[in-house]
Amino acid sequence: MMERAENPFRITKSNNLIDTQIDSLWVSPGDDGDDLTALARPASPMAMFILGGKGSGKSHLMRHFSFQVQQIRFVKNQTPVFSGLGSEGYVGIYARCGGLNSHRFARKNQSDHRWADLFAYYFELWVADRTLEILEALTVAADGSRVDRELADDISKLFDVGDIPANSMGDIRKFLSDVRRKLDYAINNSSLTGRIDAEILITRGKLFFGIPAAACARIRQLEGVRFLYLLDEFENLTDEQQIYLNTLVRETEGPMSFKIGSRLYGFRTQRTLSGGELNREGSEFEALRLDERFRSDSSRYEEFARRLVSRRLSTSFGNDIFEKEIEKLEEYFEPSPDLSAQSHDLRKILPLDSTERRHIAEFKRKLMKGIAEGLVVGPKSTSDAEAIVQAVTFAESPLLEKLSILSAYQHWFRSDDLVEAARRTRDSAESYLSGARNDRFDEFVKKHKGDMVAQILRENSQRQIYSGIKTLIRMSEGLPRALITTLKHIFDWSIYMQEKPFAGGKISLTAQSRGVTEAADWFLEHMLEEGDAGLLVRSSVDRLSRLFRANRFADKPVETSLIAFSVDEVQIDPEARSTIKSAVDTSILINVIGGQRERNSELVSRKLELNTMLSPRFDLPVARRGVTTFSVDQTNAIFVYNQRDAFEKLLADWEAKMTAPYFGRSPSPPQKNSDQRDLFE
Incomplete structure (x- = not known):
């Protein structure tokens, strides 16, 4: 094994730095007057x-x-x-x-x-x-x-x-x-x-x-x-x-x-x-x-974080090339695999024969059950089912297969004619592959791609991908120590795997994956308050993440890339309100500025996001797109400790509503939707 290099990110707490290190490692977000010194105004009375x-x-x-x-x-x-x-x-x-x-x-x-x-x-x-x-x-x-x-x-x-x-x-x-x-x-x-x-x-x-x-x-x-x-x-x-x-x-x-x-x-x-x-x-x-x-200001924070990392590297390696070429930090990390619709990397982890792919087989099984029990509009026979399965099959594009199946589940849930819906989805997908663009389908791909890739990885026993300096900065949620600690774990894993991090070699995806997972565990243990308040937050985080994870890997997710929720704090149980406050005060939950405007009432309620440092722990996304609104009872079920039974019922209801062939409904035949929409959710 190669001689172990000193980890530039070993010291994560400023209390462990001597005064000369405080000075040498100091960076500010920018040099245009909006830096930390200007914000802190040390000479102010x-x-x-x-x-x-x-x-x-x-x-x-x-x-x-x-x-x-x-x-x-x-x-x-x-x-x-x-x-x-x-x-x-x-x-x-x-x-x-x-x-x-x-x-x-x-x-x-x-x-x-x-x-x-x-x-x-x-x-x-x-x-x-x-x-x-x-x-x-x-x-x-x-x-x-x-x-x-x-x-x-x-x-x-x-x-x-x-x-x-x-x-x-x-x-x-x-x-x-x-x-x-x-x-x-x-x-x-x-x-x-x-x-x-x-x-x-x-x-x-x-x-x-x-x-x-x-x-x-x-x-x-x-x-x-x-x-x-x-x-x-x-x-x-x-x-x-x-x-x-x-x-x-x-x-x-x-x-x-x-x-x-x-x-x-x-x-x-x-x-x-x-x-x-x-x-x-x-x-x-x-x-x-x-x-x-x-x-x-995410762009300003990213600039600051890159300068912070570059300064650490320059100080440790005695080479200012890192600061001179700050924009090249990404090059020290092995890039994410190709996750496009034409991805060769995704095909490598799946059987060559589409009929043997788990998502195809599972979709066919549920479709046949739906037809047998009269739970789906359109198909009546095995040949109809085969036609639908054929319509969603793209041997060269596992991602389009998953997206087409998702579209089928959405139409199924709405009681649309599934034979017709699958045919139209096939046409849009083939046009997409050929390079033609349809705004609705393009947006559908963009919106759901992340969750569908996550499902492919999970179904084929692959780790979720959290890689690259930009992703690591996003995950740190404005906490520089979280970024430094994540890099510390990644660096250690890279050395263990006999790579040469920041010294001529790239940090592998494996080292990045293991590092962020360790950092996620550290973050949860480190950030929680001592005593009962910390225990209540931890219990609530486990419940919340189970809901979000169930959504991400469902047949028909409620929301896409779900790590955020809105809640009206006025009506909820005092314990729930207190636990949410503790979670926000310890950065386990992040307050999203501006709140959430509810569709029906137009009222603005509080919007909160699960800190994405925890995403690798629960296989959740880093990018936030969808937001779900919790009712008073749902909020209490998540954030009141002794409402375990209520939470388990909430989770079961969520999973049922997102799972074919019943989608949470009684097994009575659905009514055909005569107003089938030509759009993608």
Whole structure:
């Protein structure tokens, strides 16, 4: 076996990247002013919540704004630090709320009010230390020990006691370190001692607001520069802790601002301590929803994703050819087989004799049963059945066979004369093969081709095909980590199969297929919330996917390429509504902007799509075409956990309505449809 190459996509989480990697792997959607920096507006005085699902790029974006990464940019561009800060308009202080171990500030024989005060105090000391670390470096760059001493004295006066050592910034930092160490000891042992010996030495917000004001007053080079607190992983805070931070956002003053990162489900409250007021989006804060932003412009996201992948490859292989030839990424992947009506690849997986093909034999069996029980209009005898089977048979085109059979099932369901319908379908199909074009039949082929190819593959024990960089980008649904993780699995499989991915060889369809399947399993396990909410979402996803899969592989699917549904959330069970919200907040379900306008009522209901990262897990399509509308009872059957029996009945009804020869109806003879339509569904 060849020596194992290092996987360029091995590290998928930005928390596992060092600062130089954060800088070197940074890409933005474009250079025309609509890039991530412009969207996040780091120098803005208004606070912003940066929201998104796991892996949407929140942490990478926020760390890109941190002072540590700013310094790397300045050195790389040979820009003096103060010139760089002046140009960018901010100095970034990055801190992960998860690093606080915020769960320590609860229970252990202490009141909630006491814990809230202690957390606020500890949090402020913790962020202040990170701010002072940066100010130490800036006072050195300002070349002034006097500035260091005077700034330390100013900061000491922010405390409510007067005995704070203040000869230098180092003294202040040591003092803060000692205070935090004593607090850590008292908090960690409170469950044993039953008490916490601590004093609160500052008024809420004094350090957050006071340190930037003092720094800008003493360091003249910081004039016009904003201190930007980049507080990540907001979801790790309790509701009471979030309320405290919301209060700081509301009471912001001086040359500072907040950028707060959170998963969608983790932004649980907008309450504050300011008289119970709520922070309102557009008033007290802005919101940047990253993955929603990416999904709203698929072409821009594809450009961004290609640049992201190319940067990873260039950095790993030490060759910028990937970025210079970004449009050639597709060439590193084995292409999908020919799936056209004239496909040789499809013929290879089927018996040469059309009569031995499973779909032909199954259609003939159901047709004969329908004739015998009087369930089909038109054919009366075996010879009629043979004529219909012959009409849908195209030895050189399995895809046209499947499409013609689908057309026959559609006409059968409508009680059209099947002999006449099959003849007319034959004429249209033969014209299509000869190169002539009929708008209705062309649209019919385009609409149903994907599902019919999927049926051919499944009937002949072949894997479904998910291949090529464009498909992988589409599947990631605006979540860069999902794309990187998928490529990580594909790369590993390619190496295992002794290929040379991105190094002279193509990544095989097998490696791509196995990689996306592993990534789909990872995605479902990784994205779900802990606890009951995650279990309810998982149960609902399994039910939903069973319906969609039954549709895709049915005789007469209800919808084509079905991965989306619409629902009126007002009337459904509260548990169903809550589960749908959890699924959306964890990106298992994707909210489709604009909703769905219902045909009869003209009302616009919510439209949701199953995340296509899960498509390989359930053999579902990636492209979305059809949308089904679920009634209140159907929605509850899918999204209410204890309605298993109702769901199984719903699934059985769906399968029956889509399956010949009965199509969900009683076995009484159908009435002939005198208004047979000359069109294809």
